[in-house]
Amino acid sequence: MAMKFELTREIVDNLKEAVNNNDETAVFEQIKDLHSADIAELYGGLTLDEAKYVYLLLDSEMAADVLKELEEDNRERFLEALPGEIIAKQFIDKMDSDDAADILGDLSEEKKEEILQNIDDVDQAGEIVDLLGYDEDTAGGLMAKELVKVNENLDVETCIHEIRKQASEVDEVYYVYVVDNNDILKGTISLKRLMLARSNAKVKNIYKPDIISVNTDADSEDVAIIMEKYDIVALPVVDTIGRLMGRITIDDVVDVIKEEAEKDYQMISGITEDVEPSDNVFVLTRARIPWLFIGLIGGILGANVIGIFELEILKDPKLVIFLPLIAAMAGNVGVQSSSIVVQGLANKTIDFDSTWKKLMKEFSIAFIIGITFSILILTYNLLFTHSIQLTLTVSTALFTVILFASIFGTFIPLILNRFKIDPAVATGPFITTMNDILGMFIYLGLSRVLYGLFA
């Protein structure tokens, strides 16, 4: 029984050594019991030449599986180096249509054509071309064409024959779909149900008619939410008139869920691309520069705001001491508010409150937080700062800033969402920087007023 495989540097080093000694037997010994996903992972530790050497020792079924599991950039390098005929006949032939379409979708137009022309099975080539026509981020882009379907007019026995015939083409049969003569999806029938039914029963009378399906152009995020909410393992995809076009399996949706979560995480951490610590310096740098640049522009704007209040600062240089505190609190409060909204929108949690009620709620929270921290900093300043003007300014400003940053943080993602812009933008450095600047403006502006009053 193969248990979980743990990849260590030792394993990689041993493999590298065997490859460099040109010892085919030793290499084969080390990889023969591994899962395709493990072999794909091993490649991360090999040079392109070493990886190719290992790859050529795999049988073509395994080679196709490894290809699916490889990281995109590694895969592209591999495929661009191989002739289209070999790719078509040895790898694509062994794959489900959705995996084949995903892999082909990443390649250059020429390479794609070259491969498609070399696929022997015209049906498969047609399915791949169909799938390539859908946008990646839709149900059509996620679905596979391989599925098992039976006509509602069959009896159980014929149905089982039919399933046996179709099943040899499909990796995992979760559901058998039931269609009418026009290929319109009517429902499902489980293998369990078929096994329990009398052999002369009609499919029509025993299938489950209540079935959740999505249209080919449904957004992939919505697909994920539906499958998760209703605990669906394989979701049928239909066209506008209800004809069965394909099915989406939960493993593809797990990827969508992870990608969505990672996208939001990147946004809040100020990174513009999906990067891994193992990516190269160029990729990692490129992912980080844009948001930092926006942060820099914000910083320069902030510098100008401070410049406006030069007179106030000259009057009491101690004002400066609390400037970063106010700016940081504004930023933190704003990010908290935005991220709660962003997560709520991502989970499509239904919120029954009206905008007015939302406003009142956020206002209450901000009020409590504002009062709390305002009193804390007041206490600190009463103890350690001997200026009544400064003490009052800092406390009043902190309260005001928390109120503004909360309200902004809550409503900006809601507004972005209404205009179909990814609300997660509101968690990135853009809004944080805005909140910083707003915080400084309020603080120094208040100092002008309060120092005037208590002069």
Place this chain on the structure above:
Amino acid sequence: MAMKFELTREIVDNLKEAVNNNDETAVFEQIKDLHSADIAELYGGLTLDEAKYVYLLLDSEMAADVLKELEEDNRERFLEALPGEIIAKQFIDKMDSDDAADILGDLSEEKKEEILQNIDDVDQAGEIVDLLGYDEDTAGGLMAKELVKVNENLDVETCIHEIRKQASEVDEVYYVYVVDNNDILKGTISLKRLMLARSNAKVKNIYKPDIISVNTDADSEDVAIIMEKYDIVALPVVDTIGRLMGRITIDDVVDVIKEEAEKDYQMISGITEDVEPSDNVFVLTRARIPWLFIGLIGGILGANVIGIFELEILKDPKLVIFLPLIAAMAGNVGVQSSSIVVQGLANKTIDFDSTWKKLMKEFSIAFIIGITFSILILTYNLLFTHSIQLTLTVSTALFTVILFASIFGTFIPLILNRFKIDPAVATGPFITTMNDILGMFIYLGLSRVLYGLFA
């Protein structure tokens, strides 16, 4: 064919009206075709009394399903209000052992006992008690006892009979597990394989022996990673000597994946609890105060750092203008570095680089970013600031600060991880605030040196 249901405020209002008119027929009409997950969602818009009214109109199968889908706090309120006997006989009886254990696990000890004593099926009660013994965050805590298993010594025909008998207890049969006489897991056999095999073939000769399984005490995050990596829909769980104890299905793991992603997201956004915009003011406030408090302490420390350099600021008050810019850049760069590491660790991406290589890589990235922004701010200051000392101080400080924040941001999560502390802590306000302070210290410290040199 039931398509996706879209919950609107109108639907909720109509339902509320029917409930308040005590119009059972109208209420029933509105909910009869809904999925349990939709009814559970509807409850978010109802008062406890309205929800109870609706709940009592459901048949007990549906009531059990709705109960599973309810949010934890809503569910607890419901259950605490109902007698244990009804819960046991009407709801728990209809559930899989893992769902029952999850629900019971959230209740008070007394309530739990009361319910367990009222379960008629001793086997089921025993299974639930077994499951309650596992830590929530382990494979044991995730698994269900319901599964279909056959002895390896059976022939296909007996095996199909056996499966029919067992299958009526199990919702979805993904795999049939094959065990030996000691209940040790040997492999799987798919329904497809059974349907395609001759009826006198022995299970022993046709089952698939390569099977990935986990131990009951495996960490739930590891379970998620394994199921995702190997695209497993149902993962068998075994005890220390390899006996089959249960199975984990992919839908439970989708929840683990989402929770993990949400935990990291909360950490980076400075929130200490899993909150939704629809939670009440108290819960939302409580989730936000702790990290803000840490931010405040950091702000006060920062204020003291600035205080140390009062003399420098008095000499050139313009120094202050760029203070927030330097602090913010330090914070942003630090969060970027940390979050890349945190995501890498969460994905368990294997990194073949040595610590030294990692250091050199992060140093290279920081160097490029540092030089870029240092030159940008130098250009700005050469154009708009007429102090050579200030211009040099700002550029040099920005470069240095970016370097430090990057290295800190990369290594702190790695160190936390080594000490088994959640590395995501390094993305929270604690480290951001540290970076802010470090940034100000470097900036003002450098100003002391450089103003001295160019005096």
